[in-house]
Amino acid sequence: MKTTENNFSKKNIGDMPVEEFRNFGHQLIDWVADYFQNIESYPVLPNINPGDIKSKLPKTPPVDGESMEEILKDIDGKIMPGITHWNHPNFMAYFNSTSSGPGILAELLSAAFNANGMLWKTSPAATELEEVTLDWFRQMLGLSENFWGIIYDTASVSSMHAIAAAREQLSEYQFRQKGLAGRKEIPRLKIYTSEQAHSSIEKGAITLGIGIDGIRKIPVDNEFRMIPSQLEKAITEDRENGWLPFCVVATVGTTSTTSIDPVNEIADICKREKLWLHVDAAHAGVAAIIPEMRFIIDGIEKADSLVVNPHKWMFTPVDLSILYTRKPKILKQAFSLVPEYLKTSEDNIVINYMDYGIQLGRRFRSLKLWFIIRYFGTEGIANRIKDHLRLGKIFAEWIGQNTNFEKMAPVPFSTICFRAHPQDLNDEQKLNELNEQLMNSVNSTGKIFLTHTKLNGKFVCRLVISGLRTEEKHVMLAQEILQNKLTEILT
Amino acid sequence: MKTTENNFSKKNIGDMPVEEFRNFGHQLIDWVADYFQNIESYPVLPNINPGDIKSKLPKTPPVDGESMEEILKDIDGKIMPGITHWNHPNFMAYFNSTSSGPGILAELLSAAFNANGMLWKTSPAATELEEVTLDWFRQMLGLSENFWGIIYDTASVSSMHAIAAAREQLSEYQFRQKGLAGRKEIPRLKIYTSEQAHSSIEKGAITLGIGIDGIRKIPVDNEFRMIPSQLEKAITEDRENGWLPFCVVATVGTTSTTSIDPVNEIADICKREKLWLHVDAAHAGVAAIIPEMRFIIDGIEKADSLVVNPHKWMFTPVDLSILYTRKPKILKQAFSLVPEYLKTSEDNIVINYMDYGIQLGRRFRSLKLWFIIRYFGTEGIANRIKDHLRLGKIFAEWIGQNTNFEKMAPVPFSTICFRAHPQDLNDEQKLNELNEQLMNSVNSTGKIFLTHTKLNGKFVCRLVISGLRTEEKHVMLAQEILQNKLTEILT
Numbered sequence: 001m002k003t004t005e006n007n008f009s010k011k012n013i014g015d016m017p018v019e020e021f022r023n024f025g026h027q028l029i030d031w032v033a034d035y036f037q038n039i040e041s042y043p044v045l046p047n048i049n050p051g052d053i054k055s056k057l058p059k060t061p062p063v064d065g066e067s068m069e070e071i072l073k074d075i076d077g078k079i080m081p082g083i084t085h086w087n088h089p090n091f092m093a094y095f096n097s098t099s100s101g102p103g104i105l106a107e108l109l110s111a112a113f114n115a116n117g118m119l120w121k122t123s124p125a126a127t128e129l130e131e132v133t134l135d136w137f138r139q140m141l142g143l144s145e146n147f148w149g150i151i152y153d154t155a156s157v158s159s160m161h162a163i164a165a166a167r168e169q170l171s172e173y174q175f176r177q178k179g180l181a182g183r184k185e186i187p188r189l190k191i192y193t194s195e196q197a198h199s200s201i202e203k204g205a206i207t208l209g210i211g212i213d214g215i216r217k218i219p220v221d222n223e224f225r226m227i228p229s230q231l232e233k234a235i236t237e238d239r240e241n242g243w244l245p246f247c248v249v250a251t252v253g254t255t256s257t258t259s260i261d262p263v264n265e266i267a268d269i270c271k272r273e274k275l276w277l278h279v280d281a282a283h284a285g286v287a288a289i290i291p292e293m294r295f296i297i298d299g300i301e302k303a304d305s306l307v308v309n310p311h312k313w314m315f316t317p318v319d320l321s322i323l324y325t326r327k328p329k330i331l332k333q334a335f336s337l338v339p340e341y342l343k344t345s346e347d348n349i350v351i352n353y354m355d356y357g358i359q360l361g362r363r364f365r366s367l368k369l370w371f372i373i374r375y376f377g378t379e380g381i382a383n384r385i386k387d388h389l390r391l392g393k394i395f396a397e398w399i400g401q402n403t404n405f406e407k408m409a410p411v412p413f414s415t416i417c418f419r420a421h422p423q424d425l426n427d428e429q430k431l432n433e434l435n436e437q438l439m440n441s442v443n444s445t446g447k448i449f450l451t452h453t454k455l456n457g458k459f460v461c462r463l464v465i466s467g468l469r470t471e472e473k474h475v476m477l478a479q480e481i482l483q484n485k486l487t488e489i490l491t
Numbered sequence: 492m493k494t495t496e497n498n499f500s501k502k503n504i505g506d507m508p509v510e511e512f513r514n515f516g517h518q519l520i521d522w523v524a525d526y527f528q529n530i531e532s533y534p535v536l537p538n539i540n541p542g543d544i545k546s547k548l549p550k551t552p553p554v555d556g557e558s559m560e561e562i563l564k565d566i567d568g569k570i571m572p573g574i575t576h577w578n579h580p581n582f583m584a585y586f587n588s589t590s591s592g593p594g595i596l597a598e599l600l601s602a603a604f605n606a607n608g609m610l611w612k613t614s615p616a617a618t619e620l621e622e623v624t625l626d627w628f629r630q631m632l633g634l635s636e637n638f639w640g641i642i643y644d645t646a647s648v649s650s651m652h653a654i655a656a657a658r659e660q661l662s663e664y665q666f667r668q669k670g671l672a673g674r675k676e677i678p679r680l681k682i683y684t685s686e687q688a689h690s691s692i693e694k695g696a697i698t699l700g701i702g703i704d705g706i707r708k709i710p711v712d713n714e715f716r717m718i719p720s721q722l723e724k725a726i727t728e729d730r731e732n733g734w735l736p737f738c739v740v741a742t743v744g745t746t747s748t749t750s751i752d753p754v755n756e757i758a759d760i761c762k763r764e765k766l767w768l769h770v771d772a773a774h775a776g777v778a779a780i781i782p783e784m785r786f787i788i789d790g791i792e793k794a795d796s797l798v799v800n801p802h803k804w805m806f807t808p809v810d811l812s813i814l815y816t817r818k819p820k821i822l823k824q825a826f827s828l829v830p831e832y833l834k835t836s837e838d839n840i841v842i843n844y845m846d847y848g849i850q851l852g853r854r855f856r857s858l859k860l861w862f863i864i865r866y867f868g869t870e871g872i873a874n875r876i877k878d879h880l881r882l883g884k885i886f887a888e889w890i891g892q893n894t895n896f897e898k899m900a901p902v903p904f905s906t907i908c909f910r911a912h913p914q915d916l917n918d919e920q921k922l923n924e925l926n927e928q929l930m931n932s933v934n935s936t937g938k939i940f941l942t943h944t945k946l947n948g949k950f951v952c953r954l955v956i957s958g959l960r961t962e963e964k965h966v967m968l969a970q971e972i973l974q975n976k977l978t979e980i981l982t
Contacts, residue, residue, distance in 0.1 A: 012874045015527070015806070015959045016592030016866065022524040028596050029516030032603040037509045046615060050841045053619035061627035065868035068593070071861075075600065079858075082616030086605045094613070094832070097852075099605035101507030102559070105519050109566065111598035111808040112523040114577045114590035122585070124537060125573030128544040136552035153644050154852040164698060179702025180671035182679035182735070189672045199830045203849050206826070207655060209700025211670025244673070255832055311852070315506070317602040318854050334697070339690045341585070341746055341944040341953070345931075350541045358694050361588075361645040361802070363809050367570075370562075375507065377556035383503045440836075453832040462832070468506045 010065045024068045031072070032104065036087070039469065043446025044088040046081055053082040084449070089469040090477060093451040095255070095283040095415075098468040100315035102375035106368035107317050117362040119342065120350035127351055130366040133373065134322060140289040140378055141308065144301055147324040150331075150356050151365045155282035156200035158307040158323040159249065161335075161357055163191065163204045165305065165327060166247035166276030168334035176334060180209045187244040191215050192234060194226035194261060196254040198280060223410050224259035224455070226250060232269055247276045250303075252296050253284025256453040256462070257409035257417050260284075264299025277303040282321065283466075284413050286313045287389070290382045296412070313388075313466045314381060316372055320365050331356050388414040388465045391475050395463060398479050404486055408455055414465040417455065420486050432459040434489065441485045448478050501556045515559045522563070523595065527578070530960065534937025535579040537572055544573040575940070580960040581968060584942040586746070586774040586906075589959040591806035593866035597859035598808050608853040610833065611841035618842055621857040624864065625813060631780040631869055632799065635792055638815040641822075641847050642856045646773035647691035649798040649814040650740065652826075652848055654682065654695045656796065656818060657738035657767030659825035667825060671700045678735040682706050683725060685717035685752060687745040689771060714901050715750035715946070717741060723760050738767045741794075743787050744775025747944040747953070748900035748908050751775075755790025768794040773812065774957075775904050777804045778880070781873045787903070804879075804957045805872060807863055811856045822847050875959065879905040882956045882966050889970050895977055899946055905956040908946065911977050923950040925980065932976045939969050 008014035015021075056078045085091060087098050117126035134149030152158045167175055173186050180186070189210050193201050195217045205215050216238065218231045235245045248270050250261040263279055270277040279300060285308030287293045300306060305325040310316040325331055336355035338347070354360050373381070392414025399405045399418045409417040419435045439452055439461050453460050463478060499505035506512075547569045576582060578589050608617035625640035643649045658666055664677050671677070680701050684692050686708045696706050707729065709722045726736045739761050741752040754770055761768040770791060776799030778784045791797060796816040801807040816822055827846035829838070845851050864872070883905025890896045890909045900908040910926045930943055930952050944951050954969060 010867065011871050013878050013962065015589075018524045018528045021527065021592040021596075022520060024592075024596060025520030025524065025599075026517055028599055029513060029520055032599065033509045033513040033516065035603060036506070036512065045612075048615055050611065050615070050837055051619070053616050054623055057620070057623045059623075059626070061631060061864050062868050063870050065871045066865045068596075068866065071593070071865050079616045079620065082614065082619060083604055083606055084612065084614040086607060086614075087603075097605060097607060098506075099602060101512040101515075102562070104599065104602045105512070105515060105559075107602035108516075108519055108523065108595065108599045111590060111595045112526060112578075113574055114588060114808050115574055116577060116588060116809055120541065121536070121575065123573065123575040123577075124539055124541070125544050125570045128542070128573060129548070129570065132545055132548045132550075135550070140552060154850045156849050156851050160698075160849060175700065175702060176697050177703050179679065179696075179705045180700035181674075181702075181705070182677050182733075183672075184675050187673045188670065199828050199833070200849075200851060202828055203826060203851075205670075206667050206828075207651075207699065207849050209666065209671035211666060212668050214670045214672070242673075255830070317605050318607055318852050321852075335694065337690050337693055337697075339746070341942060342690070346541055358647050358651060358691075358698050359645045360647050360691060360694075361809050361812075373552050374557045374562050375559065376501065377553050379554050380502050380556045387504050451832060471504065 020068065024072070027072065039085065039088055042085050042088065044085050044091050044449040045443055045446055046084060047446060048082055053078065087467070087469065089467055089471065089474040090448040091467055092463045092465060092478060093449045094464065095312050096464055096466045097311050097318055098315055099317045100372060100468055102371040103315060103317045103368045106371035110364040110367045113364055115364045117364055118354040118360050119344055119352045120346055121344045123364065126364045126366065127353060129370055130353065131351065133366045133369045136373055137310070137322065137369065138324065141285065141297070142288060142294050143324060146301070146326045147306070148328040149322050149324045150353055152321050152323060152357060152359070153319040155280065155307050155309050155321045156203060158321045159200050159278060159280055160204035160207055161323055161331065162278040162305040162307065162325070163247055164208055164334050165325065165331040166278065167208060168330050169276055170244070170246055187242055189214050190238050190243040190245045191247045191249065192218055192231055192245065193249040194218050194220050194251060194254070196220055196224050196256055196259060197249060197251050198255050201249050201280070220259070224254060224257045226261040226266065228262055228265040228269060231266060235273055245273060245275055247278065249278045249280055252279055252281035253413060256455060258284055258413045258415040259409065260296050260412055263297060263303065267299040267302035271302060279303045279306045282307050282309045283312045286310065287385055287413060289378065290386055310369055310372070313385065314372065315468045316368055320369060328356065384468065388470070391465045391470065391472060392416060394472065395465070395475050395479065408458065408460045416463045417453065417460045418463070419458065419460050422490060428458065435459045435461060437489055438482070438486055441489065442481055445481060448481055511559065515563070518563065530576065530579055533576050533579065535576050535582050535940040536934055536937060537575060538937060539573055544569065578958070578960065580958055580962065580965040581939040582958055583954045583956060583969060584940045585955065586803050587955055587957045588802050588809055589806055590808045591863060591959055593862040594806060594808045594859045597862035601855040601858045604855055606855045608855055609845040609851050610835055610843045611837055612835045614855065617855045617857065618844060620861055621844065622842065624857045624860045627864055628813065628860065629815065632776065632788070633779060633785050634815060637792070637817045638797070639819040640813050640815045641844060643812050643814060643848060643850070644810040646771065646798050646800050646812045647694060649812045650691050650769060650771055651695035651698055652814055652822065653769040653796040653798065653816070654738055655699055655825050656816065656822045657769065658699060659821050660767055661735070661737055678733055680705050681729050681734040681736045682738045682740065683709055683722055683736065684740040685709050685742060685745070686711050687715050687747055687750060688740060688742050689746050689773070692740050692771070711750070715745060715748045717752040717757065719753055719756040719760060722757060726760070726764055736764060736766055738769065740769045740771055743770055743772035744904060747946060749775055749904045749906040750900065751787050751903055754788060754794065758790040758793035762793060770794045770797045773798050773800045774803045777801065778876055778904055780869065781877055801860055801863070804876065805863065806959045807859055811860060819847065879956045879961070882961065882963060883907060885963065886954060886956070886966050886970065899949065899951045907954045908944065908951045909954070910949065910951050913981060919949065926950045926952060928980060929977055932980065933972055936972055939972055
């Protein structure tokens with residue numbers, strides 16, 4: 001077979017010649033391998049100022065093409081100094097997302113195919129592998145066959161789609177057709193979620209035209225879990241005041257403390273009140289693949305939808321968020337819109353994933369999920385998460401035993417909320433300042449990266465163990481640095 | 492530096508060992524290189540039935556990890572037979588998106604870093620490279636410095652954000668806070684776009700609570716361009732009927748025919764009527780980097796926002812869609828929401844891209860744009876697009892000269908709408924059937940992939956030339972197959 005590349009001209013036509021791709025591809029694979037080999041030699045958090053990276057880059061694009069040598073050289077010289085290393089074993093901030101070897105290799109392949117899975121026809125393998133891997137993952141989570149899944153990019157988008165489906169379920173109002181604005185016959189809409197819910201729920205509500213006032217934040221108990229009786233009370237109150245409650249978002253693993261809302265009880269309320277129940281388990285949901293942890297989604301079969309992100313705690317390169325729903329027909333009703341130019345003869349017998357969301361273009365994301373589940377196996381994945389839970393326990397116990405620190409929330413997973421609290425210091429303002437100083441000073445070492453939250457007005461440090469490369473020694477290092485920095489500050 | 496991998500155990504902890512990654516990475520690079528070398532030996536469109544791929548895959552996930560050999564073997568055996576080859580030089584369907592070598596290598600690197608660009612702090616290089624590359628691309632398009640850019644995943648999402656900003660601009664109604672539903676004091680909202688606009692505009696309107704009724708489709712002229720006087724008339728009429736017009740979406744390169752709405756005239760109407768003007772140039776916008784083609788966005792400086800997708804006609808692996816806007820403050824006002832756990836000390840002096848959209852997690856997408864612009868150079872990219880325009884002209888001329896075919900729309904770019912029209916056949920119903928049959932029969936050769944649209948009720952074939960590997964000989968092949976298949980059908 002003759003190839004097109006004999007006509008390649010950098011200035012005029014064609015892709016990078018295959019032999020050049022091969023050469024630089026091999027170099028880049030070695031570069032990435034070396035990067036992972038030496039990952040601990042990099043500062044987790046770069047020590048630079050805003051504008052430092054920009055100032056090293058030309059202000060105008062090159063007219064003539066440059067060599068791959070030049071470009072790769074700049075990765076080391078200009079990009080690496082500005083990278084926050086999410087793969088570093090001591091990245092313990094936010095909810096971490098680490099890449100794994102099989103996930104990276106799958107992304108290489110997926111970029112090469114560049115298949116767009118909008119329709120079955122536009123790459124049958126992309127659609128059918130999505131069906132198969134999401135069914136595998138459904139089984140891993142212990143969900144029944146009533147749940148149907150779709151991959152979106154992020155949990156924010158998954159949850160937005162869930163709330164949109166909840167809105168669509170109010171079919172008598174024909175929101176898809178008639179919209180929400182300026183209709184005197186419809187009531188204002190209300191969503192319920194806890195005070196600890198992720199900001200994406202509010203963003204979803206803003207986007208969908210529900211508005212911030214359309215979200216009621218239900219108080220939490222002293223373990224930061226939504227209080228079902230308060231939810232019930234709020235719904236009754238709102239109905240009396242003319243609001244139309246339509247959706248509840250429960251969280252399994254809230255962002256600040258990973259608290260677990262009582263899904264089972266909340267689900268019963270939703271059933272009685274005929275509200276769509278969406279469960280945001282973006283970070284913690286994967287823990288349900290461990291049988292002893294399945295309790296975290298107790299009651300899930302009564303929920304309408306659930307989001308879990310393999311790109312958070314399952315070693316999958318961003319982005320890959322999964323929405324499972326028992327009501328795919330309603331989701332499709334909300335979003336399906338097939339112009340002539342996208343009609344195919346198979347439309348009635350296949351899944352065209354574009355029908356289930358706002359995005360038309362869809363990367364071949366299931367490939368990485370498939371590589372990862374196959375390479376590690378379900379037991380391998382479960383055991384890695386178990387090990388994180390074990391390490392979380394070690395750190396939590398250290399905090400508990402250390403008279404200079406205190407635990408600020410229960411630890412159902414491997415995220416520990418704590419603060420320094422020397423025995424003679426009880427001024428809350430000063431404690432807040434001390435802890436902010438401590439966190440900044442720990443982060444400035446470049447050896448570890450923690451972030452914070454506020455709980456009941458108190459500045460709290462969070463340490464999250466969910467990285468693929470994090471081992472006991474890294475937790476020990478975190479403890480050592482925390483202890484040393486606190487001593488430094490206090491003396 | 493000690494690495495973590497000496498503790499690797501597939502069943503329990505750690506990532507794929509670095510040497511294994513290196514080994515299979517090299518294998519995969521060779522696989523991809525061979526794939527591109529032999530791209531023309533694959534059928535563009537796979538010859539399979541729904542369910543064929545699924546039936547070859549296990550119904551349950553493996554408990555024990557499998558070897559990379561096994562997994563890669565299944566790429567050839569189980570996945571490849573179901574791939575629609577978007578990279579094939581004779582993929583001439585939809586709006587094509589082809590991967591380039593530098594783009595693929597950048598994606599490998601981006602998956603390896605797995606940096607999340609939600610905040611400046613979470614990877615300063617990701618944020619600052621996004622600023623720099625979008626400023627480069629802005630210059631390439633000839634846009635003034637008034638335009639500020641952000642990368643989203645798809646044009647559907649970019650346009651949704653533009654319409655959301657338009658909605659937010661109606662600040663007196665406080666939609667972000669109060670929502671749209673059940674408010675007796677607000678009017679119904681109206682967006683205007685042409686009959687030929689992409690379905691994503693409607694999906695955006697559905698999502699945002701505007702509803703399908705909130706979209707008015709303005710008639711087009713005989714070259715499929717929005718008629719400004721009709722737009723003006725519609726706005727007046729709607730205002731008189733109590734609607735609140737707030738946004739117009741003009742298209743530069745509509746999906747069916749790549750017609751170009753008169754942006755300049757539309758912009759003047761929007762200015763007078765105080766409406767947000769969004770320009771959807773997702774596919775065709777990149778052509779504006781050719782100076783002779785810059786006229787396609789004449790008047791753009793009066794528009795409020797513009798979407799262009801490098802992942803369509805600029806050889807960038809999906810996904811990478813850019814929204815430029817002159818009003819980033821309004822976009823931020825619509826979407827910014829910073830919970831405590833995402834606050835950083837740099838918030839006031841840096842761009843945190845998460846503030847400008849619904850998505851929190853953000854892949855390091857600017858890397859591929861940077862690789863591609865640098866590798867090909869601005870002239871190299873422009874010349875590739877010029878060559879597509881040249882090839883489009885060749886095909887259009889062939890259609891024009893061939894008595895059995897007719898051109899069904901003007902060809903401002905390299906998308907040709909045509910149909911078979913034998914001189915003795917004038918029954919429209921039969922012509923529709925003939926052309927559907929012709930398209931299916933051409934596609935069934937596996938040598939070329941075309942799609943269709945309908946124009947004024949007529950079934951029309953579309954041939955799109957925008958692939959990185961498409962040369963004159965591929966256009967000749969398309970002509971030959973079309974001619975032969977038509978002869979076959981007619982005899």
